[in-house]
Amino acid sequence: MSGLVYCLLLDGALLRDHALLHSAQRAGRALYTDLGPDASMVGPWLWPDIQLADVGVIDLPMRHGVSEIHAAIPIDLLFAHLTRIRHLVTHDGQRYFVRYADMRALSSLQIALDDAQWRFLVGPITNWSHLTRDGTRRHIVDGPLPSSHSLNHIELKPRQLAVLLDAGLPDLLSRALEELEEPGLCPESDASQYAQLQAAADLVRSIGIESFPIQRSIARQAALHGAQAIQSEDFLRLIEGARWQDTLHLIDAWKPSQALRRQHEKAAKQST
Numbered sequence: 001m002s003g004l005v006y007c008l009l010l011d012g013a014l015l016r017d018h019a020l021l022h023s024a025q026r027a028g029r030a031l032y033t034d035l036g037p038d039a040s041m042v043g044p045w046l047w048p049d050i051q052l053a054d055v056g057v058i059d060l061p062m063r064h065g066v067s068e069i070h071a072a073i074p075i076d077l078l079f080a081h082l083t084r085i086r087h088l089v090t091h092d093g094q095r096y097f098v099r100y101a102d103m104r105a106l107s108s109l110q111i112a113l114d115d116a117q118w119r120f121l122v123g124p125i126t127n128w129s130h131l132t133r134d135g136t137r138r139h140i141v142d143g144p145l146p147s148s149h150s151l152n153h154i155e156l157k158p159r160q161l162a163v164l165l166d167a168g169l170p171d172l173l174s175r176a177l178e179e180l181e182e183p184g185l186c187p188e189s190d191a192s193q194y195a196q197l198q199a200a201a202d203l204v205r206s207i208g209i210e211s212f213p214i215q216r217s218i219a220r221q222a223a224l225h226g227a228q229a230i231q232s233e234d235f236l237r238l239i240e241g242a243r244w245q246d247t248l249h250l251i252d253a254w255k256p257s258q259a260l261r262r263q264h265e266k267a268a269k270q271s272t
Contacts, residue, residue, distance in 0.1 A: 004126075005075050008050045009082075011065030011101035013042040018062055020055055021045065031082055044101035046082065048075050057135050061188040064103045067130040072144070081123045088154040090161055098154075103130040106140060108167035112160045119148035133191045169201045170194070173219040176212075185223055193223040196230070203230055207239055214242050217251040228256040 008024065015021040024047040032043030052068045071078045082100070089095050099105035100121070110118060122128070128141035156164065174187040174197055187193040200222035204215050218239060221229040229235050235254055241247045 003074075004070055004072050005048065005078065006051055006068065006070045007075065007078070008047040008052070008055070009067045009069050009101050010045040010047060011099070012040075012045055014065030014102060015062050016042065018058075020058065020062075020066070023047070029079060031079070031086065044082065044086075046075075046079055052129070052131060052137070057131060059189070060133060063131055063133075065101060067101070067103055067106075067128060067140075069125055070127040071124045072126055073124045078124065081125075085121050085123070085154070088156060090156050091158055103140070104171045105168065108164055108171075110140060111167045112156065112164035113154065114160075116148045116151055117154050119145045120151040120154060123147075133194060166205065169205075169215075170198045173197050173201060173216060176216050177220055177223060180220070182220075185220065187223050190223075192226075196222040196226050199230055203239070207243065209239065209242055211242070211248075214239075214248055214251065217248055221251065221254055225256050229254070232256065 007028075010021055010024050010028075012021060012030070024045045027050075028045050028047035030040040030043060030045050032039040035043070052066070055066070057063070058066055069078070073081075085100065086098055087095050088098050098109065098121070100109070109121070113121065122141050122145050124144075125141055126144045127139060129137050129139045132138050174194055177185055177197075178188050185193070187197050197219050200219040201215075203222075204218055209215055209218070218230075221235065235251075238247050238251050238254060242251065
């Protein structure tokens with residue numbers, strides 16, 4: 001396509017001190033320059049004429065902060081568009097930065113926005129892709145979208161805000177578990193542990209657990225023990241009880257029984 005520009009979009013906060021960000025800082029442009037040097041460093045960066053294939057597969061979790069954008073407009077207009085969409089507001093007037101350079105946040109936002117809001121956010125971008133946890137390329141935008149001239153900003157309704165928070169729960173739990181710095185607990189870089197967090201998030205939603213410390217404790221057991229935890233009757237009873245009493249210490253202390261471990265080890269052998 002004539003006039004097509006391509007570039008990498010980098011999340012400065014996720015890629016802090018990474019060599020890739022240092023290269024972008026030399027050859028690219030910060031999208032938060034008008035907000036001061038500190039915001040500029042940790043905000044998004046646009047690196048023209050570079051593609052994902054040029055940088056290879058980045059380790060997790062930094063990989064979530066690298067995406068490739070194509071647009072059929074000059075780079076200055078793309079820069080202006082990305083600057084324009086950096087805020088959203090809630091129904092009560094609160095304003096937040098849109099973490100569109102973090103693919104986890106962008107994927108959650110795609111679920112929460114309506115069609116007109118999503119078209120406004122995408123604007124002139126004709127293709128927007130990134131590498132997933134397993135290293136495959138995902139196109140979050142694949143082809144030009146109709147323009148949305150009816151909007152000049154994104155305002156989230158209460159229902160949309162709830163959907164956004166719900167969609168981001170596995171990633172929120174993953175980051176919270178990494179902060180525990182517990183040996184063997186690494187859902188940000190271990191795809192199998194992260195998959196168990198997704199199952200744990202589904203479980204707490206279905207049961208109605210709203211306490212984040214309890215959600216985190218359930219996710220921790222799921223990441224460490226997988227199906228031995230979230231399919232265990234005694235563990236599920238503890239979770240059910242958390243709706244009306246404080247069972248946090250019991251969930252934290254839970255360990256799979258020897259019989260349960262043998263059962264899952266046998267099932268794992270049979271499946272291989």
